[in-house]
Amino acid sequence: MKRNFIRLSICMLTVLGSALTALAAEPGAAAETSVGKGLGYIGAVVGFGIAAGLCGLGQGRIAAAACEGLARNPGAYKGVPLPLILGLVFIETLVIFTLVVVLLIVPQAK
Numbered sequence: 001m002k003r004n005f006i007r008l009s010i011c012m013l014t015v016l017g018s019a020l021t022a023l024a025a026e027p028g029a030a031a032e033t034s035v036g037k038g039l040g041y042i043g044a045v046v047g048f049g050i051a052a053g054l055c056g057l058g059q060g061r062i063a064a065a066a067c068e069g070l071a072r073n074p075g076a077y078k079g080v081p082l083p084l085i086l087g088l089v090f091i092e093t094l095v096i097f098t099l100v101v102v103l104l105i106v107p108q109a110k
Helices: 002-018 020-024 035-072 081-108
Strands: none
Touching: 002 035, 035 081
């Protein structure tokens, strides 16, 4: 547990430290250089990657829970697929919304 916390802390410090170059620039200078545009692309890609990764984890947990439920009670076959598919749809919708936001923001990154 402690090792995972240290890894998470190092990752968060790395991500937060990469934004220092954007904060150090003058307000008008970001439009003239490619630093702001590059950080916008990096932020969009990292955000979408996190959303897609967590989506995969969530979908895996939902499918595992459905399989466990069917294994414990095979008679509940008619009641399991609807909540399973509904949960998968909700999770996938969040990733699609994230993709739309990324596609709207990335061309505007300056």
